[in-house]
Amino acid sequence: MTSSRPDGQRSPTLEEVAEWAGVSRSTVSRVINGVSTVDPELRELVQRAIDATGYVPNLAARSLVTRRTDSVALVVSEPDDRTEQTEPFLNRIFTDPFLGRITAGALEVLRPEGIHLVIMPAESPAHHHVLRYLRQGHVDGVLLISSSDEDPLPQQLCDLGIPAVLSARPGKPLPMSYVDVEQQVGAKLAAEHLLAIGRHHLATISGPLDMPSSQDRLAGFRAALAVHGHAYVPSAAGNFTRASGEQAARELFAAHPEIDGLFVANDLMAEGALQALRDLGRRVPEEVAVVGFDNSIAALQCRPRLTTIHQPLEEMAAEMARLLLARIGKADPKPxxxxxxxxxVKRESA
Amino acid sequence: MTSSRPDGQRSPTLEEVAEWAGVSRSTVSRVINGVSTVDPELRELVQRAIDATGYVPNLAARSLVTRRTDSVALVVSEPDDRTEQTEPFLNRIFTDPFLGRITAGALEVLRPEGIHLVIMPAESPAHHHVLRYLRQGHVDGVLLISSSDEDPLPQQLCDLGIPAVLSARPGKPLPMSYVDVEQQVGAKLAAEHLLAIGRHHLATISGPLDMPSSQDRLAGFRAALAVHGHAYVPSAAGNFTRASGEQAARELFAAHPEIDGLFVANDLMAEGALQALRDLGRRVPEEVAVVGFDNSIAALQCRPRLTTIHQPLEEMAAEMARLLLARIGKADPKPxxxxxxxxxVKRESA
DNA sequence: GGTATTCCAGGGAGCGCTCTCTCCAAGGTC
DNA sequence: GACCTTGGAGAGAGCGCTCCCTGGAATACC
Structure with missing residues (x-):
């Protein structure tokens, strides 16, 4: 039960709590921080003092000494060259179920440790802004969702010695921990499924080609088909939004009306492709089979429901958080x- | 050009920069903070020292003195009683274009002021966690997106004297600034449009009924129709997700197959309703006209494109930010x- | 030329906490 | 009973910064 102080008044300090309890500042500090060498009776008394005064440790003072803030940032970064897009960055990241799953997974690990997660969008013009935030020491480390191999942020964090973990293989080799899914294997799974259900004219809608994961999915799909004698695979690139998937599908079917199997690099674009196919009067899966990637909620919300490649984003984010905590704890430099x-995941679309 | 320090080494302090430049700590501090009473030559020298050492002010030390952090939180809150839902909270908020628009609008105002925005989801079991974060003084104030009139967070922030601005009229009167849209007027616009295009059997899908804004939209719709002699208006409540809109539409049309005009309390649910109508074989807008609310990107992505009520979320969020900054600057208590x-906004669906 | 005024750099206190070191008291050992 | 060990509380320094106050040099005024 905390007593609410009158407005504008400063919150009580350790010293004041100590006075209330008739002990020293040190003892209160020990109680707050759970140091065991405190007499149980005193501990009890101090606890009452804390409750009575409504004491909350001052973060600034504490982290000035400890050099810890007990919070980490989830930074969603966007490179320069992709800023001029139909859909604004913030719209994109807050519309894709991706970020929600990452957040959920990370919180699963961080909350029990008492570590706060702050989410920061970092589209290119605001990069320096976010960088300043990170350098000022607001957070102990960062979970970095970086999409382009041209993104300077990973390198910058590295140089600054700010603990960070990446959400995917970095474009350029970097001494940083990262988490990833076997992109090529996922694409191969899609390819082989499409072949297995008797499709012969396969095509793919990829993500932005400056992303390693997009490159991998595309390469994986092509490689798997090459093994089965398909030398040429039409493809079009989107930017992971529904609208771009729709657009890409239109282009693809305009140029190659014979396509009967389509692998799309994420579910959102697949949903857009489904839309395009409906407009074009192509039945799915009868005439065209579609396989997505992610197994996000979007895959369940479209008609027909999407056959897709599941990637365990929540677990991946949890692992990112674990790797980051390990890195923060000991200044262990080996990534x-x-x-x-x-x-x-088989559903209706293929 | 900042020189990157070798890993693990602490970042330089004011004192070190001062030594480099051969001046006092105070002078460097003045340069950093843009105090004008510094000799231009010295200023120049100090600036070189800052660049050479790669100095970044230590946030903890600074805010220990200034009691400011130059960052504010965007807290998205969720009450207890809605936690057991089909779609997890994080999925919901990170799938609705709503949050992206709010963020964009707030950043528009905050970034030029050099103020950072940190986003924190606060579903009920983690409420105390977020509250602790706020009380510790990580941020100077909070933009609160609170959805239920049962949500204790606004009251708590009020009691703690933490500057905050709400995104909607609070359920219970509270001495807090807030921003809102004329919900009832919006609903009236929808009602009158549906009537104007000759629909007679109107129904509505509302948001969660513990939200003031949902209540207002529902009440406004009913009131507008009452004026035109429609005493009974079937309604079903969703939770602002696509899936819930689909579900609600199914229920509504099962019970009232005669419905020919539908007002849905947000675009996402409207999209779901469109899905349901497609499945039911009802043509939109010929057999059933549908009006959404928000004018989000979702309204453009569905077929037929959604006629909807535009609310200027970006401007509203910008205004929230402005109100918050005003509140933080002077401890002006009057909300x-x-x-x-x-x-x-007329499109194809009605 | 001496004194009052202005300007601007430096000195020092102190923000609220942690953490080490010191010190006292109680218990154990011979 | 004198000495040593140990458990647990208090004292004090110091984290890196801001900000007030002081003081010296430069300028202005009579």
Missing amino acids: RSVIFHPRL | RSVIFHPRL
Whole structure:
């Protein structure tokens, strides 16, 4: 039960709590921080003092000494060259179920540790802004969702010695921990499923080609088909939004009306493609089979429901958080990477 | 050009920069903070020292003195009683374009002021966690997106004297600034449009009924129809997700197959309703006209494109930020509210 | 030329906490 | 009973910064 202080008044300090309890500042500090060498009776007394005064430790003072803030940032970064897009960055990241799943997974690990997560969008013009925030020491480390291999942020964090973990293999080799899914294997799963259900004219809608994960999915799809004698695979690139998927599908079918199997690099674009196919009067899956990627909520919300490649984003984010905490705890410089396995989820679209 | 320090080494302090430049700590501090009473030559020298050492002010030390952090939180709150839902909270908020628009609008105002925005989801079991974060003084104030009139968070922030601005009229009167849109007027616009295009059997899908804004939209719709002699208006409540809109539409049309005009309390649910109508074989807008609310990107992505009520979320969020900054600057306790006007955006669905 | 005034750099206190070091008291050992 | 060990509380320094106050140099005034 905290007594609410009258407005504008400063919150009580350790010293005041100590006075209330008739002990020293040190003892109160020990109680707050759970140091065991405190007489149980005193501990009880101090606890009452804390409750009575409504004491909350002053973060600034504490972290000035400890050099810890007990919070980490989830930074969603966007490179320069993709800023001029139909859909604004913030719209995109807050519309894709992706971010919600990452957040959920990270919180799963961070909350029990008492660590706060702050989410910061970092589209390119505001990069320096976010960088300043991170350098000022607001957070102990960062979970970095970086989408382009041209993104300077990973390198910058590295240089500054700010603990960070990436959400995917970095474009350029970097001494940083990261988490990833076997992108190529996922694409292969999709390819082989499409072949297995008897499709012969396959095509793919990829993500932005400056992203390693997009490159991998595209390469994986092509490689798997090459093994089965398909030398040429039409493809079009989107930017992971529904609208871009719709657009890409239109282009693809305009140029290659014979396509009967489509692998789309995420579910949102697949949903857009489904839209395009409906407009074009192509029945799914009868005439065209569609496989997505992510197994997000979007895959369940479209008609027909999407066959897709599941990637365990929540677990991946949780692992990112674990890697980050390990890195923050000991200044252990050797980076680790953890790779997850994708799997095919069969539904109606293929 | 900042020189990158070798890993693990602490960042330089004011004192070190002062030594480099051969001046006092105070002078460097003045340069950093843009105090004008510094000799231009010295200023120049100090600036070189700052660049050379790669100095960044230590936030903890600074805010220990200034009691400011130059960051504010965007807290998205969720009450207890709505936690057991089909779609997890994080999925919901990170799928609705709503949050992206709010963020964009707030950043528009905050970034030029050099103020950082940190986003924190606060579903009920983690409420105390977020509250602790706020009380510790991580931020100077909070933009609160609170959805239920049962939500204790606004009251708590009030009691703690933490500057905050609400995104909507609070359920219970509270001495807090807020921003809102004329919900009832918006609903009236929808009602009158549906009547104007000759619909007679009107129904509505509302948001969660513990939200003042949902209540207002529902009441406004009913009131407008009452004026035109419609005493009974079937309604079903959703939770602002696509899936819930689909579900609600199914229920509504099962019970009232005669419905020919539907007002849905947000675009996402309207999209779900469109889905349901497609499944039911009802043509939109020929057999059933549908009007949404928000004018979000979702309204453009569905087929037929959605006629909807526009609310200027970006401007509203910007105004929230402005109100908050005013509140933080001077400890001016008198709350203000700013109400925005909705308007009808005609597209294909009605 | 001496004194009052202005300007601007430096000195020092102190923000609220942690953490080490010191010190006292109680218990154990011979 | 004198000495040593140990448990647990208090004292004090110091984290890096801001901000007030002081003081010296430069300028203005009589």
